[in-house]
Amino acid sequence: MILVTGATGNIGSKVLRRLSEAGVETRALSRDPRRGETPPHVDWVQADLSDPATLPPAFEGVDRLFLLTGNVRSMTQLQKNAIDEAVAAGVDQVVKLSARGAQPASKSAIARWHHEVEIHLKASGLSWTMLRPHVFMQNLLDQAGRVRREGTIRAAAGDGRIPFIDTRDITNVAATVLTDPVEEHASQTHLLTGGVALDYNQVASLLGTVTDQEVSYVAESLGEARTRLRTKDLPDWLIDSKLALAEYQRAGGDTARVTHDVFDVTGRPPRSLIQFAYDHRRVFTEHDVASAAGGAVPVA
Ligand SMILES: NC(=O)c1ccc[n+]([C@@H]2O[C@H](COP(=O)([O-])OP(=O)(O)OC[C@H]3O[C@@H](n4cnc5c(N)ncnc54)[C@H](OP(=O)(O)O)[C@@H]3O)[C@@H](O)[C@H]2O)c1
Incomplete structure (x- = not known):
């Protein structure tokens, strides 16, 4: 039995589908299971990672845990609660969705x-595997409206190159690790990137090719990006985190490094950004498709 947290989200929902296709008995955890799909072999359980009293029924009989929550202020506590319950329930393996830059001094x-949770998991005595993805290609869907309206994308990454990864590849890695023998990935950290690092000028050019229009990159200063992000009503800690990431991308170096981990785990090369753009072409070109999808389109 595999327990998937974050099961209503971008990655967890796709992990569910992959496990379902593989015929694996899977339990999906959500605070509101009515929001989720129920493919074959999947059962939903209602639980809240912020409330440990709700967790024992969700973890009962679970062999493996996929651990993910969104970027919320309480992320460390939510995920530590899940790890502690996994210990109590005798879970064999925890696969944690972390982030490329998980470091104590970030x-x-x-x-x-993410680093703090990784440390907690490593100290738990459970068998662990960390998945550290780089920037999701799907983040570009947030810019689809701007592409349609004015033929631009905006970022504060300067001319830094980024090995964007398609969340479908992260999903395939997660499903593989969760169904391979536990010892194959035990105590391993997989750094997940796309196959090539691109700067935003190159991203704009590819989006222009796919959408048959001129798309240009508006390179923002960090101050301009902060002003734009403030209009979205985001908390300061999230804006600061996004801008810190942009600073790393501007500086280049290790953040542009491409890894082979997607291929090594799944036996398939990661999807390219041009493939991602074609698969989501209608979101970048048709207003109705984008509105219905709410900006995050789970194209198979
Ligand atoms: N975007 C990027 O470029 C990027 C890059 C690297 C790493 N990451 C990491 O990827 C993760 C986000 O993945 P995603 O986009 O798939 O997430 P998402 O779509 O935002 O989904 C978040 C999930 O967390 C669950 N959740 C939140 N609070 C919960 C609680 N108290 N109890 C139980 N479940 C809770 C939600 O479930 P319910 O609401 O149904 O309960 C939801 O399914 C973050 O950790 C982020 O740091 C992102």
């Missing part, structure tokens, strides 16, 4: 929080 709070 300027990004999100990266520091």
Whole structure:
């Protein structure tokens, strides 16, 4: 039995589908299971990682745990609660969705929080595997409206190159690790990137090719990006984390490094950004498709 947290989200929902296709008995955890799909072999359980009293029924009989929560202020506590319950329930393996930059001294709070959870998991005595993805290609869907309206994308990454990864590849890695023998990935950290690092000028050019229009990159200063992000009503810690990431991307170096981990785990090369753009072409070109999808389109 595999327990999937974050099961209503971008990655967890796709992990569910992959496990279902593989015929694996899977339990999906959500605070509101009515929001989720129920493919074959999947059962939903209602639980809240912020409330440990709700967790024992969700973890009963579970062999493996996929651990993910969104970027919320309480992320470390939510995930530590899940790890502690996994210990109590005798779970064999925890696969944690972390982040590329998970380091104790990161300027990004999100990266520091992921690191803190990783340390807690390593100290738990459970068998662990960390998945550390780089920036999701799907983040570009947030810019689809701007692409349609004015033929631009905006970022504060300067001309830094980023090995964007398609969340479908992260999903395939997660499903593989969760169904391979536990010892094959035990105590391993997989750094997940796309196959090539691109700067935003190159991203704009590819989006222009796919959408048959001129798309240009508006390179923002960090201050301009902060002003734009403030209009979205985001908390300061999240804005600060996004801008810290942009600073790393501007500086280049290790953040542009491409890894082979997607291929090594799944036997398939990661999807390219041009393939991602074609698969989501209608979101970048048709207003109705984008509105219905709410900006996050789970194209299979
Ligand atoms: N975007 C990027 O470029 C990027 C890059 C690297 C790493 N990451 C990491 O990826 C993760 C986000 O993945 P995603 O986009 O798939 O997430 P998402 O779509 O935002 O989904 C978040 C999930 O967390 C669950 N959740 C939140 N609070 C919960 C609680 N108290 N109890 C139980 N479940 C709770 C939600 O479930 P319910 O609401 O149904 O309860 C939901 O399914 C973050 O950790 C982020 O740091 C992102």
